[in-house]
Amino acid sequence: MLSKRFLRPVFRTPVFVLAVALSLSKPAGATGLEEDAADFIRSLSQDAIESLTRKETAREARIGKFRDLFNKHFAVKSIGRFVLGRNWRKATKDERAEYLKLFEDLMVVSYVDRFKRYAGDNLEIAKTRAENETTVTVFSLLPRDAGKPVNILWRVGVLKKSGGVVMKILDVVVEGASMSQTLRSDFGSIIRQRDGKVSGLIEELRLKTAALKNPDKAETSKN
Amino acid sequence: MRKIFRLFPRFRVGLFVPAAALVIALFSGAGCAVVPPASDPEAFAEFREVNDPAEPLNRAIFEFNRGLDTAFLKPVAKAYRDILPPFVQDRFKHALANLRSPIIFINDLLQGELDRAIATLVRFMINSTWGLLGLNDLATDMGMEGHDEDFGQTLAVWGAGEGPYLMLPLFGPSNPRDTIGLVVDYLINPFNLWAANTDRDFAVFARTGTRAVDMRATHMEALDDLEKSSLDFYASIRSLYRQRRLGEVSNGDPSANSPAPGLSQAPRQ
Numbered sequence: 103m104l105s106k107r108f109l110r111p112v113f114r115t116p117v118f119v120l121a122v123a124l125s126l127s128k129p130a131g132a133t134g135l136e137e138d139a140a141d142f143i144r145s146l147s148q149d150a151i152e153s154l155t156r157k158e159t160a161r162e163a164r165i166g167k168f169r170d171l172f173n174k175h176f177a178v179k180s181i182g183r184f185v186l187g188r189n190w191r192k193a194t195k196d197e198r199a200e201y202l203k204l205f206e207d208l209m210v211v212s213y214v215d216r217f218k219r220y221a222g223d224n225l226e227i228a229k230t231r232a233e234n235e236t237t238v239t240v241f242s243l244l245p246r247d248a249g250k251p252v253n254i255l256w257r258v259g260v261l262k263k264s265g266g267v268v269m270k271i272l273d274v275v276v277e278g279a280s281m282s283q284t285l286r287s288d289f290g291s292i293i294r295q296r297d298g299k300v301s302g303l304i305e306e307l308r309l310k311t312a313a314l315k316n317p318d319k320a321e322t323s324k325n
Numbered sequence: 326m327r328k329i330f331r332l333f334p335r336f337r338v339g340l341f342v343p344a345a346a347l348v349i350a351l352f353s354g355a356g357c358a359v360v361p362p363a364s365d366p367e368a369f370a371e372f373r374e375v376n377d378p379a380e381p382l383n384r385a386i387f388e389f390n391r392g393l394d395t396a397f398l399k400p401v402a403k404a405y406r407d408i409l410p411p412f413v414q415d416r417f418k419h420a421l422a423n424l425r426s427p428i429i430f431i432n433d434l435l436q437g438e439l440d441r442a443i444a445t446l447v448r449f450m451i452n453s454t455w456g457l458l459g460l461n462d463l464a465t466d467m468g469m470e471g472h473d474e475d476f477g478q479t480l481a482v483w484g485a486g487e488g489p490y491l492m493l494p495l496f497g498p499s500n501p502r503d504t505i506g507l508v509v510d511y512l513i514n515p516f517n518l519w520a521a522n523t524d525r526d527f528a529v530f531a532r533t534g535t536r537a538v539d540m541r542a543t544h545m546e547a548l549d550d551l552e553k554s555s556l557d558f559y560a561s562i563r564s565l566y567r568q569r570r571l572g573e574v575s576n577g578d579p580s581a582n583s584p585a586p587g588l589s590q591a592p593r594q
Contacts, residue, residue: 184586212554247411272586278572284564291560306556
């Protein structure tokens with residue numbers, strides 16, 4: 103990307119524009135799978151903007167909608183398991199079930215309010231890269247009021263089933279910081295402080311999600 | 326030594342930061358984290374992965390920094406973000422980025438990235454002249470986007486490891502490598518040398534202060550969100566800092582090999 107710096111002016115010439123227009127039907131280099139992944143992210147972001155950014159929708163309803171989107175398009179169990187790391191094996195069956203439920207809750211209630219800010223901003227897909235047969239990275243940019251747009255990477259997992267291809271988001275990387283890795287450090291630190299017990303993490307998660315569900319009681323940042 | 330002081334008038338001040346870091350390192354003996362026993366290899370591996378032997382002391386400094394942030398930096402950054410029109414904020418951002426160009430150029434060269442060095446130089450020349458002293462980023466409009474570099478990244482490119490996590494007072498998350506980088510950048514920055522040689526110390530403070538406010542404002546929402554949703558804010562920041570530095574060292578080309586959830590990990594149903 104960066105070594106092409108000097109080629110950038112070329113991108114603005116009429117010849118280039120013509121060439122792009124001619125080749126637009128089939129972007130060079132991108133395989134069918136990568137295009138599908140890009141389309142998947144594009145339609146997901148439109149869905150999210152349509153259903154989550156309306157100011158008049160009550161927060162409860164937005165939470166419900168986001169929960170549906172999250173469960174449908176994110177590999178919630180895989181992410182939750184990765185985030186727990188080696189502690190997953192230590193957890194009992196009941197603990198795993200409650201942890202996954204609370205993990206979903208935490209993601210939904212902490213991310214739902216972030217979409218309010220993105221009203222009107224369209225996610226721009228910059229490029230795609232197939233990491234292996236089952237993972238595609240979609241590189242995207244989100245514009246901001248001031249300064250450079252935010253770099254967002256989506257790791258999309260592709261699952262081939264008899265009925266076709268199912269795509270799920272495995273990780274979101276914002277400006278170089280992976281959501282799942284940050285959560286893994288966060289949760290891991292709590293478990294260490296609680297003498298290595300998953301039940302300690304579950305207690306903290308209960309408190310946190312309860313506070314986030316009632317933003318009136320908890321501290322909320324005004325934007 | 327006197328000659329060095331004359332050549333680099335800021336050297337005296339610059340010596341203070343590594344000296345302070347050394348004192349912290351020495352005192353951190355008192356604030357050491359408990360090392361897990363060798364009988365628990367997984368816990369020991371985790372301890373090494375977390376790589377924060379001075380965690381209790383680092384946490385104390387983190388709380389100190391948060392106190393300062395709440396009292397001073399955050400309110401100023403909030404006012405900067407909410408009161409100044411985005412157009413004016415962009416002028417600040419461009420001017421600050423332009424003032425960093427010389428140090429980016431030097432580090433590009435030290436890293437052997439000749440085409441990036443030339444790009445930085447051309448950007449600096451365009452933006453400082455036609456861009457009206459850097460207030461406008463014409464180079465980006467012409468298709469030459471900027472990038473950032475620092476001596477910590479140069480050391481990483483040269484093969485230096487990051488070392489244990491370190492929370493610096495005022496300066497925030499760091500490690501020994503990036504602390505040295507911070508000091509070296511400060512000492513060799515032509516802007517600082519110019520300011521020191523012409524008795525314009527206020528210029529250095531003004532620039533550093535403005536940069537801190539601008540950066541704080543840029544990351545305001547992300548930090549607020551993280552603080553709100555994380556169970557252990559300190560651990561989240563530590564992870565975030567390492568990941569971002571890794572991304573910066575690799576010049577934003579993320580590796581596909583970094584650990585991430587995979588669909589194959591899905592629990593059987």
